[in-house]
Amino acid sequence: MIKSVYIHIPFCNQICTYCDFPKMVYQDKWIHSYLEALNQEIKMNYQNESFKTIYIGGGTPSALSINEFKHMLNIVDQFKKEKDYEYTIECNIESLTEEKIKYMKMYGVNRISIGVQTFQEKNLELLNRHHQKDQVFSMVKLLKQYGLTNINIDLIYALPNETIDDVISDIEAFLKLEIPHISTYSLIIEPNTTLYIQKIQPIQEDLDEKMYRTICNMLKKNGYHHYEISNFSKPGYESKHNLTYWNNEEYYGFGLGASGYKHPIRYNNTKSLTNYCKGHFRLEQEVITPQIQMENEMILGLRKRQGVSRSHFIKKYGVPIESVFPIERLIQQKQLKMQGDFIFIPEDKIYISNDILVEFILEKTHS
Ligand code: SF4
Numbered sequence: 528m529i530k531s532v533y534i535h536i537p538f539c540n541q542i543c544t545y546c547d548f549p550k551m552v553y554q555d556k557w558i559h560s561y562l563e564a565l566n567q568e569i570k571m572n573y574q575n576e577s578f579k580t581i582y583i584g585g586g587t588p589s590a591l592s593i594n595e596f597k598h599m600l601n602i603v604d605q606f607k608k609e610k611d612y613e614y615t616i617e618c619n620i621e622s623l624t625e626e627k628i629k630y631m632k633m634y635g636v637n638r639i640s641i642g643v644q645t646f647q648e649k650n651l652e653l654l655n656r657h658h659q660k661d662q663v664f665s666m667v668k669l670l671k672q673y674g675l676t677n678i679n680i681d682l683i684y685a686l687p688n689e690t691i692d693d694v695i696s697d698i699e700a701f702l703k704l705e706i707p708h709i710s711t712y713s714l715i716i717e718p719n720t721t722l723y724i725q726k727i728q729p730i731q732e733d734l735d736e737k738m739y740r741t742i743c744n745m746l747k748k749n750g751y752h753h754y755e756i757s758n759f760s761k762p763g764y765e766s767k768h769n770l771t772y773w774n775n776e777e778y779y780g781f782g783l784g785a786s787g788y789k790h791p792i793r794y795n796n797t798k799s800l801t802n803y804c805k806g807h808f809r810l811e812q813e814v815i816t817p818q819i820q821m822e823n824e825m826i827l828g829l830r831k832r833q834g835v836s837r838s839h840f841i842k843k844y845g846v847p848i849e850s851v852f853p854i855e856r857l858i859q860q861k862q863l864k865m866q867g868d869f870i871f872i873p874e875d876k877i878y879i880s881n882d883i884l885v886e887f888i889l890e891k892t893h894s
Contacts, residue, residue: 529789531771534565534603535782537586537800540622543644544655544721544857545683545714549784549798550586558595560804561783566602568781568796570809577607579766584640585784589618589627596627600634613638613644613767615679620658620666628673638766639670640679646700647693650686656720660700666682667704677764679708684742685735686714687727694738698745707764709743711757736878742878756830756880773831775824791815818889821851825887829863829880834871852887862886 538553538561539546551557581603591599608614615638616631623641631639645651646660660756670678680701684694701709713735716722743753751759755773758766771778780787784798794812797803815823822843828835840848848854854870857863862883866871872880 528576529576529777529779530605531768531776531778532573532578532581532611532770532777533780533785533787534583535585535780535785535796536583536588536591537561537783538590538598539587540590540619541655541657542721544653544725545716547717547720550588551800553587553590555592557592557607557800557804559598561800562595562598562602564806564808565599565782565806567806569602571808572779572781573606573609576790577609579612580771581606581608581612582768583616585617587619587622587623587642588616593624593626593630597630600630600636603851604634609633613677615640615766615768617642620662623666625669628670631738632673632675637675638677638679639675639879640681641666642681643701644681644683645686645693645697647686647689647697649890650689650693651793653687653722653727654683664704667706672870676707677705678704678748679710679766680704680706682709682711682742683714684711684738685730687730689730689738691734691737691741694741695745698742701748702745707761708766709746709751709759711739711759713739739878752832754832756877770831774828775820775827788815790820819845822887822889825852826884829870829872829887832874832877834864834869836868837865837870838868851889857883857886 535549537550538558539550540553542552577748583599583603588599614636616636617640617643643658643663644654651657659790667830682697682701699885702719712728716727716729747753748761750761753759754765755769758769777788777790779789780796783796783800783803785796787794791814792812793815795810796808797810824840825835835848837848848870854863858865861873862876863870872883
């Protein structure tokens with residue numbers, strides 16, 4: 528039974544120079560048809576399940592005008608929710624307003640994710656982000672006044688010309704916001720982004736690693752639990768929605784470019800707005816064999832600091848993890864650790880976790 532749903536709103540007020548998500552500049556002429564198509568996609572697929580997590584991401588959902596925003600909330604309101612549901616909306620500082628906050632409260636939204644990225648003026652400009660530090664502080668204060676205290680903020684580090692001191696000053700400012708969740712990402716310069724076209728070079732890998740370790744240490748010292756490679760939370764504030772992905776559970780993905788997983792199918796929607804609005808939603812789908820399902824269980828599950836439960840694996844797949852993957856060798860090489868029921872990547876190896884996760888791709892048996 529599917530317990531989670533992701534809804535994609537692909538419109539943004541301006542395009543960030545590092546962004547390679549499915550998105551486009553907000554134009555009001557598109558919004559109505561897009562929301563109608565979204566509603567149609569939902570009606571065709573939703574089977575009246577009760578969700579434990581709803582996540583509206585983008586793009587920038589808060590970029591919609593107040594009436595469009597209400598229209599979107601109304602569409603999402605057709606979903607049934609479990610009692611202790613988590614309902615998140617991604618927002619950005621410039622387009623979030625008190626009126627939108629009131630509507631979110633009214634429709635039961637209880638978690639807000641804000642893309643702040645950095646407080647450094649030199650780099651905000653380079654990223655084409657235009658908020659100011661005091662705007663972020665007043666918006667977080669306002670959200671809390673409305674009882675929306677479950678807030679995530681995204682931080683990007685490894686920015687061009689960034690120093691360790693810049694990262695420290697960003698983290699210090701983030702800590703002052705007193706929010707329960709922080710997601711951190713190292714800047715990746717993806718092809719077809721403005722930064723790539725401008726030939727901006729990534730920072731040196733050893734500096735990147737030093738920054739990552741600085742962030743982990745500072746957040747840990749301040750009571751944040753490092754529960755996934757890039758995510759930190761105060762106890763009890765882990766993102767339930769993202770845990771759906773890392774636990775390799777099923778979820779619907781609705782909207783332009785959204786991905787979903789309804790076993791045994793993983794699918795991706797079209798990234799063409801015209802096709803989407805014409806009702807051609809699906810772009811591609813893949814049948815997940817038991818083999819791939821087990822690989823995903825490990826590759827996604829080992830992103831969590833807690834790791835993968837051996838008893839859960841046997842229950843789900845009928846075989847022990849050790850009989851499928853080279854667990855013993857990886858433990859001997861100190862790339863994995865086993866403690867009680869759990870297998871996980873040890874703290875000192877998290878930075879190189881991608882190198883460890885490739886060990887779980889069993890290519891030979893796919894053909
Ligand atoms: S706001 Fe988010 S989705 Fe929009 S361009 Fe920036 S990073 Fe991309």
